[in-house]
Amino acid sequence: MSETLAQKLVARAASRSTVTPGEIVTCKVDLAMMHDSGGPRRVKPLLERLGAKVWDPSKVVVITDHYLPEYDDESRKILRIARDWVREAGIDNFYDAQGICHIVLPERGHLKPGMFAVGGDSHSPTGGAFAAYMFGIGATEMLGVLVTGEIWLKVPHTIAMDFDGAFARGVSAKDVMLFLIGRFGLDGGQYQAVEYRGAAIRNLPMQERMTLCNMTAELGGQTGLIASDDVTRDYLKADIERWDSDADAGTLAHHRFNAGELQPQVAAPHSPANTRPVGEFSGQQVELAYIGACTGAKLADLRMAASVLRGRKAKTRLIVAPPSLRDQQEAEREGTLQVLLDAGAELLANSCGMCAGYGQHQLGENTVAISTTARNFKGRMGAASAQVYLASPYTVAASAVAGHIADPRGMLQ
């Protein structure tokens, strides 16, 4: 019987030969990831109430990212809990101030094709870029996983997003996702598995694939998936299993697009679904450009921004927050970071920064910003009166130079 990638991954985790979409199964969890905000701070008191221990500390990864850098008593306390708890619980896989969890996890080799994983963060579908079934859960479900090593799942249908051809220069994974969210809505994914396919997807580098799967959260899918291939192998620098959907496997919907027709996209305040082509916003003034977060400032994203900013100066305030220390170091080594600094960029720590609105850097009242982040919900990045437009690193860089929203395609170098 033909099966989708999602069915195959769930069947393996449920120790079943095959599973049917809609049935409820119990899966064994290969990896559980937590960060400082939804992780130890929330699960430690619950574990203590139960008198329970972590089922397998070697399968738990804790990464601090939301409250870094510490800036007040509350944030210091939250990070202290994380640092103390990993020691008490015997968790060796602890990455402190190394970057955002969704980037650090695969960067340090914790994901591989075929795995079944959960994360205490809604952007956990990022792991699906490695043909792993990974999705976000809340703290109480995480407690269940930590104690039992298992979680229930309603076997998802698959919605296939198929991109033929090749994306034009100046068009990136962020544009793909803003387009899909605008087209299908914040619940277009129907809490099913969204699989990205086609020649244009196969040609995307790993970090761009991660952006697709990450923003499946904004599309309302449970996870985003991409088959494993040579690109996956080269990123992981390891022999990998090949996981893919069977060609004739049934899907809930199969949408085909010509990749070459996609233009740079911009989402207007206050929803990633308020998306239209960049040209419809030209001239909209912005005072702050933010290149940050797990979907917007990885090495691949910094290179996109640099291709626009080289030899130019930003007219707006320009803030850059690389989501991993390793990506920042590589950007520094190859000169990409210097291009951004020369354009006037201020550098923030390797953490969630302004995207989550948890830390010390937040948008002030009535600020109009353009940002490479994933969400522009009202009040998310700071004041509820702030207006946030979402766009790709190319478009955010071009807009920083112009002082208003601008099409990057005429500015690429």
Next chain:
Amino acid sequence: MKAWVFGDNVDTDVIVPGRYMKFGIDEISRHCMESAAPEFARSVRKGDVVVAGRNFGAGSSREQAPEALKHLGVSALVAESFAGLFYRNAINLGLPARKRSASGRAMTLTSMRRPAAWPIGQPAKNCAASRSRSS
């Protein structure tokens, strides 16, 4: 009892804004829904219900979203649909979340059976007892 009515795609940043997430649930709850309905947190009373359109709870995995609603006394959520992650969180915390019937009419509250609250750590026999009492 009062029904608080919201539209489509009420997101978790509206339900509990990120800048308050570093605090405990008392303080977080004080800001629940503040950018959509500034009076909600101080006016909502025990037993009130929240009625919404499509995709209630879009966005974050933060469990404080359903937790704050429950903490403020909201007895149930009725929506056309819920974001999957929020829906699982609400059920896990014992906050009844009910989808509207296919006809588009909200289910009447009397037809909603409150699910058994199973406090974490409570022995299994008590869970069974509380389940039978509620049915």
